[in-house]
Amino acid sequence: GGPGASGIEYLRADLSSLRNLNQRFDLVAWDPRGVAGSTPVTCVDGPQEDAYLSIDAVLDDPQEKQEAIQANKDFAAGCQSRSGDLLPFMDSASTAKDMDQIRAAVGDSKLTYLGFSYGTYIGQWYAHLFPMQVRALSLDGVVDPKVSANDSLLAQVIGFEQNLQAFLADCKARSSCLYGRSGDPGTKLTALMNRLDTTPLKVGTRQLTRALAMTGVSEALYSQSLWRPLDQGLTAADRGDGLILLLMADLYNHRNSDGSYQNLFNGAYHSTFCLDFPAPSDIATYDKLGPMFTKASPFFGPWFQYGNLQCGLWPVKPKRAQGPLTVEGASPILLVGGTNDPATPYADAQSVNQQIAGSVLLTRRGNGHTSYDASPCAHAAEDAYLIDLTIPAAGTICPS
Numbered sequence: 001g002g003p004g005a006s007g008i009e010y011l012r013a014d015l016s017s018l019r020n021l022n023q024r025f026d027l028v029a030w031d032p033r034g035v036a037g038s039t040p041v042t043c044v045d046g047p048q049e050d051a052y053l054s055i056d057a058v059l060d061d062p063q064e065k066q067e068a069i070q071a072n073k074d075f076a077a078g079c080q081s082r083s084g085d086l087l088p089f090m091d092s093a094s095t096a097k098d099m100d101q102i103r104a105a106v107g108d109s110k111l112t113y114l115g116f117s118y119g120t121y122i123g124q125w126y127a128h129l130f131p132m133q134v135r136a137l138s139l140d141g142v143v144d145p146k147v148s149a150n151d152s153l154l155a156q157v158i159g160f161e162q163n164l165q166a167f168l169a170d171c172k173a174r175s176s177c178l179y180g181r182s183g184d185p186g187t188k189l190t191a192l193m194n195r196l197d198t199t200p201l202k203v204g205t206r207q208l209t210r211a212l213a214m215t216g217v218s219e220a221l222y223s224q225s226l227w228r229p230l231d232q233g234l235t236a237a238d239r240g241d242g243l244i245l246l247l248m249a250d251l252y253n254h255r256n257s258d259g260s261y262q263n264l265f266n267g268a269y270h271s272t273f274c275l276d277f278p279a280p281s282d283i284a285t286y287d288k289l290g291p292m293f294t295k296a297s298p299f300f301g302p303w304f305q306y307g308n309l310q311c312g313l314w315p316v317k318p319k320r321a322q323g324p325l326t327v328e329g330a331s332p333i334l335l336v337g338g339t340n341d342p343a344t345p346y347a348d349a350q351s352v353n354q355q356i357a358g359s360v361l362l363t364r365r366g367n368g369h370t371s372y373d374a375s376p377c378a379h380a381a382e383d384a385y386l387i388d389l390t391i392p393a394a395g396t397i398c399p400s
Contacts, residue, residue, distance in 0.1 A: 001117035004268025006036035017373055024387045030102055032095045034086050034268055041086050041267035043079035046259040049266055053253055054209045058302045072310045079267050080315040087316040091275040096125035110135035112386055116370050117141040117344055124325045131330035138382045140336040141370035144348035146324040149277040149308045157304045159342035161297035163221040163367050178235040192237055201242035208242030214303050216248035221342050222369040270310055275318050279311035324355045333359040334385045336378055340367040362392050366400025375400050
C-alpha cells in the first residue's frame with residue numbers, strides 16, 4: 001500500500017489475521033523498490049521533515065502559498081540530491097516486474113496475491129503485464145488507473161468527508177463520546193482548527209499545528225477502531241493538550257519516537273505516485289480547484305486542494321501515459337470495495353470491475369479503508385478465493 005509502505009512490516013504486524021492463508025501457503029512479502037529495506041529513497045532529515053509536514057496546507061493567503069511552493073521545491077530538490085539515481089525507476093510497472101521475479105524465484109508457476117490499497121494498482125499492473133501467470137489476485141481497496149491525480153484526490157475528499165460525518169453523527173448519538181457533551185462536535189472541530197491555524201499547541205519541544213491536527217483526524221478515519229482515540233484527542237486538544245492528536249499524526253506520517261522518519265513520506269510515496277499519476281505543474285490549475293473541493297468538503301477540501309502540487313514539481317517525469325490497464329487471458333480477479341472507503345473510493349472498484357473483463361466485485365457496506373480486517377464476511381470470502389479459487393457470486397454484499 002501507500003505507495004511507499006513496507007510489505008514486510010505489514011506482514012509482521014498482521015500475521016494473526018492471515019493465519020488461514022498461512023495454513024495453505026508460505027506467505028511472502030517484500031518491500032518494493034525504494035521502500036524501507038529495499039535501498040530506501042530519502043529526501044530530508046528528521047527536523048526538515050518535521051518542518052515540511054507542519055506547513056499549513058490550507059493556502060488561504062499569498063504568503064502561505066509561496067511558502068508551500070518553496071517547501072515543495074526544496075523537498076523535491078532533497079529527493080533529487082539524496083536519491084536521484086533511484087527516482088526514474090520507482091514506477092509501479094517496474095515494481096510489478098520485480099514481483100514476477102519473486103514469483104519465479106520461489107518456484108511458483110502462477111502468482112497468488114493479496115494486495116491492499118495501492119497494492120491493488122501493482123496487482124493490476126501485474127495482470128496487465130503477466131496475465132498468464134495469474135492464479136488468483138484479491139485486490140482490496142481498489143485504485144482506478146484511469147482517474148487523473150486531481151480527480152482521485154477529489155474522490156478522497158468526498159470519502160473522508162463521509163467518514164468524518166459518520167464519526168460526528170456517532171459522537172452526537174452516544175453519551176459516552178466526550179467531544180459531543182458540550183456543544184456540537186462539528187462546530188467545535190472547525191473552531192479548533194481555526195485556533196490552531198493562528199496558535200499551535202505546544203507539546204513538549206514540538207507544536208501541534210493545524211496541518212498536523214488535520215493529519216491526526218485523517219488517520220482516525222481509516223478505521224472505526226480509531227474513533228475513540230480521536231474523541232479523546234479532540235477533547236484534550238480543546239483543553240489545550242495536543243499530545244494525542246500529535247501522536248496520531250505521527251502514526252500517519254510514520255514518524256519514529258527518536259524524531260526520524262520511515263521513508264513512506266520521506267520520498268517513497270511521491271517517488272512512486274508522481275511517476276504513476278501525472279499532475280499539473282502550474283499553480284493556477286490548483287487555484288481553480290478551490291470551489292469544487294470546498295463544496296465537496298468544507299473541512300477537508302481546502303486542505304487537499306493543493307495536495308498534488310508536489311508531483312507537479314517532481315524532478316522526474318512519468319515514462320508512461322496514464323490510463324486503463326487491459327487484462328487479457330488472466331484467471332478471474334477478485335475486487336473488494338467498501339462503500340464509504342475514504343482513501344480508495346467505492347467508485348474506483350466499480351470502475352475497475354468494468355475495465356477488467358471477468359473480474360468480480362465484492363462490496364462491503366461501511367466506513368473505513370479496506371475490508372479484509374473490517375468484515376469477517378469479506379475476510380472469509382477473500383480467503384476462500386485465494387485458497388480454493390472459490391470466487392463469490394457477482395453482487396455479493398458483506399456487512400462491516
